[in-house]
Structures are given as C-alpha cells and as structure tokens.
Amino acid sequence: MSIKKWVLREAPYVKLDPVLQAEPELVQRLLILRGITSAEQAQQFLSPDYERDLGDPLEILNMDRAVERILRAIKSNEKIIIFGDYDADGVCSCVIFYDFFKKIGFKNFEIYIPDRYQEGHGLTFNAIDSFIRNKANLIITIDCGITNYEAIEKANKAGIDVIVIDHHLVPAKSPPAYTIIDLYQKDEQYPFKDLAAVGLAFKTVCAILKRGSFDIIKGWEKWLLDVVALGTITDMVPLQGENRALVFYGLKVLQKTQRIGLRALYNETQVDSTSINSDDVGFLIGPRINIAGRMDHATTSFLLLTTQSESEARWLASRLDQQNNERKILVGEIFKKINTKYQAAETMPDIIIAGEESWSPGLLGIVANKVLETYCRPVIIWGKNPKGDIIASCRSNGSINLVELMKKIGREFFVDFGGHALAAGFTLSEGKIKELEVRVEQALKKISKKEIPTEVLWIDQELSLEDVNWKTLNLIEQFQPFGVGNPRPIFLLSNLVVENVKTFGNEGIHLQIDFKKQNGERLPAVGFFMENDFEPKIKKGSRIDLVASIEKSTFKGYNELRLRIIDIRIAK
Numbered sequence: 001m002s003i004k005k006w007v008l009r010e011a012p013y014v015k016l017d018p019v020l021q022a023e024p025e026l027v028q029r030l031l032i033l034r035g036i037t038s039a040e041q042a043q044q045f046l047s048p049d050y051e052r053d054l055g056d057p058l059e060i061l062n063m064d065r066a067v068e069r070i071l072r073a074i075k076s077n078e079k080i081i082i083f084g085d086y087d088a089d090g091v092c093s094c095v096i097f098y099d100f101f102k103k104i105g106f107k108n109f110e111i112y113i114p115d116r117y118q119e120g121h122g123l124t125f126n127a128i129d130s131f132i133r134n135k136a137n138l139i140i141t142i143d144c145g146i147t148n149y150e151a152i153e154k155a156n157k158a159g160i161d162v163i164v165i166d167h168h169l170v171p172a173k174s175p176p177a178y179t180i181i182d183l184y185q186k187d188e189q190y191p192f193k194d195l196a197a198v199g200l201a202f203k204t205v206c207a208i209l210k211r212g213s214f215d216i217i218k219g220w221e222k223w224l225l226d227v228v229a230l231g232t233i234t235d236m237v238p239l240q241g242e243n244r245a246l247v248f249y250g251l252k253v254l255q256k257t258q259r260i261g262l263r264a265l266y267n268e269t270q271v272d273s274t275s276i277n278s279d280d281v282g283f284l285i286g287p288r289i290n291i292a293g294r295m296d297h298a299t300t301s302f303l304l305l306t307t308q309s310e311s312e313a314r315w316l317a318s319r320l321d322q323q324n325n326e327r328k329i330l331v332g333e334i335f336k337k338i339n340t341k342y343q344a345a346e347t348m349p350d351i352i353i354a355g356e357e358s359w360s361p362g363l364l365g366i367v368a369n370k371v372l373e374t375y376c377r378p379v380i381i382w383g384k385n386p387k388g389d390i391i392a393s394c395r396s397n398g399s400i401n402l403v404e405l406m407k408k409i410g411r412e413f414f415v416d417f418g419g420h421a422l423a424a425g426f427t428l429s430e431g432k433i434k435e436l437e438v439r440v441e442q443a444l445k446k447i448s449k450k451e452i453p454t455e456v457l458w459i460d461q462e463l464s465l466e467d468v469n470w471k472t473l474n475l476i477e478q479f480q481p482f483g484v485g486n487p488r489p490i491f492l493l494s495n496l497v498v499e500n501v502k503t504f505g506n507e508g509i510h511l512q513i514d515f516k517k518q519n520g521e522r523l524p525a526v527g528f529f530m531e532n533d534f535e536p537k538i539k540k541g542s543r544i545d546l547v548a549s550i551e552k553s554t555f556k557g558y559n560e561l562r563l564r565i566i567d568i569r570i571a572k
Helices: 025-033 039-046 063-075 088-104 125-133 149-157 197-211 220-234 241-255 260-269 278-295 299-306 310-343 361-375 402-409 430-444 470-477 531-537
Strands: 005-008 080-084 109-112 138-142 161-165 179-181 352-355 379-384 390-395 416-419 423-428 456-459 491-497 500-504 510-516 522-527 543-553 560-570
Touching: 025 470, 063 080, 063 138, 063 161, 063 179, 063 197, 080 088, 088 109, 088 138, 088 197, 088 220, 088 278, 088 299, 125 149, 138 197, 149 161, 161 197, 197 220, 197 241, 220 241, 220 278, 241 278, 260 278, 260 299, 260 310, 278 299, 278 310, 278 361, 299 310, 310 352, 310 361, 352 361, 352 430, 361 379, 361 390, 379 430, 390 430, 402 416, 402 423, 402 430, 423 430, 470 543, 491 510
Parallel strands: 005 456, 080 109, 080 138, 138 161, 161 179, 352 379, 522 560
Antiparallel strands: 379 390, 390 423, 416 423, 491 543, 500 510, 510 522, 543 560
16 A cells, blocks of 8 residues: 555645636646746647747757758768667657758768667767778767767767767766757756757757758658657656647647658557557657667667658567567566565665666666665666676665765776766676675765655645546646646545456556446546555455546547546545
C-alpha cells in the first residue's frame, strides 16, 4: 500500500478575469493551479499559436554564425557530418537535418550516430579520425558536444570546423568549436531556455531557410514538427512556452504524418493516428524510438523515421516493438531480483547497490529509476559492457549529492564519471567492482546528508465516481498536451467499493480494478506494473481510496473511459 502522503492542492484565492468566471469550476481550478488568471494567459495556454508563440531563431546567440557556416558549406558542396546522440532526442534531431538536406537536394552529408556500448556518449577521438579519413569539412553535433573539448580541439587541428548544438549545461571551459548554440551559455539573451535538442535543430533549420534562398514552398518546415514533438516529449523537457506550441502543432502533424515508418509503428502499437496525444507518444511511440539505442543501435530508429519503403517500415517497426517487449521483460527480471533482496530486509542500507555482469548497461537507468521510486533512497545499479568495463547508473532522492559522493570516492577510482546531484553515472575497470561497496560506504561518511520528508502526492481535486464521465474528460483534454511542467490532472476518489480485481499483460504484471456506478455502468481503473504493489491486498468488496487520472483508451479501436491508477490505500 501507499507510503506517500496525499495532499489536496490549495488553489489560492484570486480574482479571475470575468471571461474565465463563465468556465466550469474544474476548468477554473486547473487554470488557477497553473497560475493562469487572465483571459489573455488562458488564451495563450489553451490555444497555442504557431506565429505568436515561437521566437525568431536568429535571436538565439551564435545562430547567425552557425547559419552562415552551414550555408557556405552547402554552397561550396563541403562534406558535412551530422553527429547525433543515440536517444530519441538525438535521433529526431538527425532526422531534422536529413529531411532538410534531402529537400534542398544537398547530397554531400553523412548522419553519424555512435554506438552506446562501443563508443559511448559524445564525440570521441576515434570518431574524429574516421571523419578525417572521410575528408569532412564541417561537423554539426546535436544533443552532445558541449563537453567534448579535446575531440573538438583535435578536429580543429585537422582543419575541420565544428558547430555544437546542445541543450546540456555548459562547462566552465567551453569547447573550442567554430560556434556553439546552447541556450545555457552565459551571454544568451533568448527568453526561452528549455528547448530540447530537437527543438534547437528545428530552430536552426528555420534560421537557414530564413537566410538562404531555396526552392521550397513556404511553411514546408512544419512537416518536421512530428519528429520535433516526438523528441521533445520523449526527452521530458517542460511542455511550457515554445515547447508547448511545438508539441501542440507537432501532434497535429503526427496525426497526418507522411512518414511511412511512423504509420507502421502506429499499426504495431495499435495507436489511433486520428487522435494521437502526448500520452501515446510518451508511453508507446517514444519508448520504441528510444529502445534501439539501448538494445541494439539507434540507426534502427533513424531508418524507421526516414525510410520510403513500406516493407522496410513494417520490418523496422516490428523489430523496435519486439526490442521494447524484450526490454520490459529484462527490466522486470532485474527489478525482481533487487526487489526480492530488499523487500524482506529488516534494515535498509543508506544507498542500494546492485549489479551483475550480465545486466545490459542500456537498461540500468530504467531499473535505477524504478528502484529509487520503490525504496525512496539513492541507488547504484551496475552492469558490464562488451569491452569489459563496469558501467553504472546512479539516482538520488535528494538525500545525497551523487557528484559529491563520487568526488569523495576519488577520481582515480573511476575510468570516467559525470552527471549531476540527482542522476549520474560512472565507468570502472572490471577489477575494481569488488571495492565499490567499501568505497561508497567510506565516502558516505564524508559527505553531508539531508533528511528527505515523506514523498508528497499532490492531488488537483476530489471527485465522485459519478463525476468520472466523458464531459469531465473533455474539460481536462483542453489542457493538452500533458507532460513535464504540465502534468495530467490527478483526482482523489474516496471510499470506493471494488467490484472486481484482476491482473493482465505478460505474466500478469498490470493491475485492473473495476468499479460500478449508480446506474450500473462499469468503470475500469488500470495500473501498469502494479500487480505486486496492490493486488494481493485488494479483493472484491474491499473499500479503497484511489488517486487516479482520467483518460480515454482506444485499445483495439474501442473507445473506453477509464481511470489510470496513481496510488491506492485501504479506506478508513
């Protein structure tokens, strides 16, 4: 049962604009909770506008210089390398440039996405060597590069210019690139900072179109918004400001996408393309684009998004779906091993450390997040890569600073480490794994620790079972797209009588609880990966309190209103 503290949000008393006072009470409350009190603010939030909400890309620091260099390379037919990261954001960023170059008929370019296991993250000396052999003139890094000082320095010495397009924090020592586009640079004046890499790639192409002279129909770039939305949602940047507008219109393009591969993936995942929303992207499409870089090579996802072959699209979509299913099984098996060890433990360690050489490094971050969420304490999960190195993913609930912890362990202990206070990772040579627990234990004594209060689950409003209807859902859907910075509203439903309870999915890993309304209508509530948390304790006739969101399921083409379970407790 729940260990979280449930708290109903208090909406501050504010005087709403008279226009908004005519809105239903639920809409008024959700607007106020988002700090929206004027009709103008509500109009901008509820009705994004492409022209109004997107800033001029040429106002971004260094965009002029980047555009000038790319246009010069195009005009002179120089060899351009697009170097992207292997996650969905990086892959979609590469697709942006691929589509643009194809559209203008420029052929002297290459897309390069590194292998997560063989090459690691970012530009490497080996990659630069291959580009030198390939007679490259310009490298454009996307979603990486801002920390690759030495590799970029090597490219410079070989006469290759490098443009860095990144959205990660800029280190104290910026790389010696030809120019850098990163909204976190010191002198950046652009008002919106939270674009994903794919958003920056899109803005760059828009700036090139603005400055260059190409035989392209005005507005063609809007067809790129499907992958902009895909990369933005999957990278979990805040869906506010420009991101909200990009995703709002990107979802419209996703509904009528011209990408054969995406349509094949819709069929594979049984997504209704006519009503695709941010949840479909976040839970169904995005993970399958991400999985290639974790289980195989990200090129699979890139090919899916760019193929012109129906048969290839079907094969690639099927492969990604299969890999995603394999990922779920493997993550489930790893988590089960960890859970079995600690579920029955009388005392818990300050930090959970778990690993086996057979655990794939591409899955460690997913497992670490799940362990952190379950046990509410810092965690280190390790595995072994094909080169024989130990790779670890670390997560913290805020009680310790992971970077501080690794510094106290000592830089000499690691092959490499990096990240930030709450999420980090490191590489060890194989022989040092036996020392890890002792080193961590010693370092924990040297760093400051914070008491973390009980995790709070913030609830937007209390509803009755009868309030859960299509009309209520339609009011909520006005606030789409949902995501980071604009979460789907969640509600408290108290003292509900369980009509039926069952598990479903592979090996019964998901939970479904049915309730009955006064008119006899059945209302299902589903909780994914929740069977171990609740199912043994809930029976037909049990009375429970439920925190849930309201959603429409279109599984197998059938529209069904249902609750998505967030948390459960036995009613008092």
